[in-house]
Amino acid sequence: MEEKFIAAWAENRRKAEALGVKMRPVAPEDAMKTAHRALSGSRLSDGFNALRDKKRLELTLEALAVDKRFTSLFPDEEANEALTRLLEAGYFG
16 A cells, blocks of 8 residues: 555656646655655645645645545544645635
């Protein structure tokens, strides 16, 4: 499951960059550690605001973290943080 998440996140970062959103590169071997760190605090992931402005929040790490395919990879606290960020940004409305 981790491999599928890592591939999906890499593809989303590629799509974001194609939209002109600067994304920090993440090595595949560091992807899970980076994702957990990004969701463990209150700081938004790279590109979140830019993707929100472009109405493309589906490309964010947060959207992947709450995707039913990948929820088992994240503890409740991280999934809840991702969900809160998306709700506050109007992703579901």
